[in-house]
Amino acid sequence: MKHITLGVLLFATTFVFAQENSEQPQLEDSSTEEAVSTDSSVTESSATDDSALAQTATLETASEQSPADEALPERTLEGYRIIRIQKTETKAFKDSVKRAERQIEEDKKPTIPFRFEVGLLASIGAKELFGSDRYAYYDRDRTSKEIEPVTLFHGYPVNVGLIATIPLNEATVAIKVGALFEYTNLIHNEDFFLKTNDSDESPWFEEKKREPEHGNISQMRVSFPLLFALKGRTTPAMFEVGSKISIPIQDKYKSVDFVDHNIRPAVDAALLIGGSFIINKYFTLMTHIEAQWSEIYDDELFVGVSDISLLGIHVGLVFTPF
Structure with a gap:
């Protein structure tokens, strides 16, 4: 145990x-x-x-x-220098961008073309007939010895006729030709003396001899304008410059027709400058300034006046029915 x-x-x-x-x-x-x-x-x-x-x-x-x-250049691990280029918008760059944007907007606009067309022209206007006052006859109080122009007549011309447009390209250049009938009532602006065969060169002698004249002159002539028209592709307004050749039919003062007495030249030549505006396919508004460089009358017609010229303006409407 x-x-x-x-x-x-x-x-x-x-x-x-x-x-x-x-x-x-x-x-x-x-x-x-x-x-x-x-x-x-x-x-x-x-x-x-x-x-x-x-x-x-x-x-x-x-x-x-x-x-x-800090001013040291920035470098890579291998020791190469790093150059950083930043975009700088200069004025020239900004202007080029604006021009490009305007061109894009212009290209989006619809084209207003020239068409070959024949239209009916009706126009009214105003014109002045003036010359150089060699003897200060129309301005007794003037003390200056410079030759000043004096307006003898003024009037309101009326033109009717045909005018045709002939395009030279699609929308920017064209030629315009026409045939017009013109009537003008020239109202006297100053009392004047008409020279006669036995008149003296002195206007004061004429003044003592007889009373001055005062009356209107009625003119009729056929005109043939030739114009170059320029405009933008998308604009209805155009600039026009050219000339006009006119043939006088009547140039009458009282009972005397200056054409029959060879006092009036056989052909008038004038410069035209102005423009037109295309309202629609049927109507075009036209306005021109007429400056006639050739003398209208012989220097022997009016006492004390020489180099008689004409300056006028015309405003009209062209109707193209087709």
């Missing part, structure tokens, strides 16, 4: 010792893991501190750089 009791105690002691030995490695492993984690946290903390110190040192270094260092 004693031996059995000793054996049991020995087995129990052995079992307890074995249990203690099996738990000891686990405790050592856990302590090892705690030690490793502690070491890693310490390492990370030290790395963070080192990074912060490095950044602080970098900032301090950057702040300590001199202006000369």
Whole structure:
């Protein structure tokens, strides 16, 4: 019995010792893991501190750089210099962009073309017949010795006839030709003396000899205008310049026709300048200034007046029925 009791105690002691030995490695492993984690946290903390110190040192270094260092060109890791090109919008560039935008908008507009057409023209206007007063006859109070123009007559011409448009390209250049009949009643603006075969050169002698004249002159003539018309592709307005040749039919004062007495030239030549505006396919508005550079009458017609010329303006409407 004693031996059995000793054996049991020995087995129990052995079992307890074995249990203690099996738990000891686990405790050592856990302590090892705690030690490793502690070491890693310490390492990370030290790395963070080192990074912060490095950044602080970098900032301090950057702040300590001199202006000369900052002025140095930027270079790559290989040592090549870096050149950065920035877009600069100069005035010439901006103007070119605006021109391009305007051209795009212009191209979008519809074309207003020239058409070959023959229309009926009716116009009214105003004109003045004037000359140079060599003797200050029409301005007695004038003290200047300069030759001044004097208006002898003024009137309101009426034109009717045909005018044709001949395009030279689609929409920008054309020629206009016409045949017109013109009638004008010229109203006297100043009293005047008509020269006669036995008249003296002095106007004051004529004034003492007889009373001055005052009356109207009626004119009729056939005119042939020739105009060059220029306009934009999309605009209905055009500029016109050209000439007009006129053949007098009648130029009558009282019972005297100046054409029959060869006092009136056989042909008149005048400069035309003005423009037209296309209202629609049927109507066009026209206006021209007429400046006649050839003398209207012989210098022997009016006492004290020479270089007789004409200046007028015409405003008309052209109707194109087809």
